[in-house]
Amino acid sequence: MTVAGDRSTNFPDSGRTGQPDGISWQWQQSAEGLPYLTCSLLERWSHGFFTRDFSPQGPIDLTEVLAPGSPVYRLQQVHGNVVLKTSQLPPVVALDPETATPTYASADGLVASRDFEALWVCSADCVPALIADTGTGLVAAVHAGWRGTAAKILPEAIAQLVAVGSQLENLKIALGPAIGGEVYQVSVEVAAQLGATIAPQNAVSATADDILEFLHQLPESPVLTDPEPGKVRLDVRLCNALQLQQLGINSSQVAIAPFCTYSDSARFFSYRRDRLKKIQWSGIVSASNTSSC
Structure with missing residues (x-):
């Protein structure tokens, strides 16, 4: 059994992500001395963005x-926008891999239904998002790749929390380590798909070039130029943050981890870098009320 250790280095949430002052990220250690990341926005909840050092441990161990x-609770992630409540699922149980093959519901987001439930998503370069409600204590965990972001999975998770009593002003959202926009090359068409989710409603019939022009003009643009024709660099984390802004969520409620999975090979797996199907896990535990978290 492993338990959380003492906090180590603090990392202010700053740089190109443009986060407000007062939000920080801390490295914690398990009893075995393995590092995982936490965010000050979620300090009232047990949570963690785990590193490659924990591989091959899964949600039960973590x-x-x-x-x-x-x-x-975990899912079979499929790069979509389906979000399930834990009340719709059985909890994960340990199985003997030699005698049984586990099956999981196909979805990319989980919303807690009860107190003290551990929700998990996995990622390599995609955005792991952990959400907590200071009013109800409920939480959500979301896997937001570019396809899920284009399908607005994070707003879908927010909508499900609101449907069970959450208020937008009570939500705290931490976007964990993911591939950074400086190194994530995508086609113009992919960038336009994501851009269409944050462009004005009258841009529905706009061309890809029109949408990219809109994105480039944003104060915190999620796109950068790329020397290869037909390509741009895309920050999926910022696309998710901009979608949250559209919902009316204040920037002080959102944190973006200052770590790039592609660039930090010592801490994180990256499919874009290594072309290997290896993952790290991110999880959060619901609580009955914030005063006891």
Whole structure:
């Protein structure tokens, strides 16, 4: 069994992500001395963005780091925008891999239904998003790749929280380590798909070039130029943050981790870098109320 250790280095959430002052990221250590990342926005909840050092441990083992004994929930992620409530799913149980093959519901987001549930998503370069509600104590975990972001999975998760009583002003959202915009090359068409989700409504019939021009003019643009024709650099994290702004969520409620999975090979797996199907996990545990978190 592993438990959370003491905090180590603080990293202010700054740089190109343009986050407000007062938000920081901290490295924690498990009892075995393995590092995982936490965010000050979510300090009232047991949570963590885990590194490659924990591989091949999965959600059952990692829940013992955050909240031993809590029921565990995970999904078969499919790069879509389906978000499920834990009340729709059985908790994950340990199986003998030699005698049983686990099956999981196909979706990319989880919303807690009860207190003290551990919700998990995995990623390599995609954005892991952990959401918490200071009013209800409920949480959500979302896997937001470019396809899921284009399908607005994060707003879908927010909508489901609101449907069960959350108020937008009570939400805290931490976007964990993901591939940075400086190194994530995509086609103009892909960038335009994501841009269409944050462009004005009258841009529905706009061309890809029109949408990219709109994105370039934003104060915190999620696109950068690329020397290869037909390509740009895209920051999927910023696309998600801009979608949250459109919902009316204040920037002080959103944090973006200052770590790039592609560039930091010592800490993170990256499919774009290595072309290997290796992952790290991110999880958060719901709480009955924030005063006891």
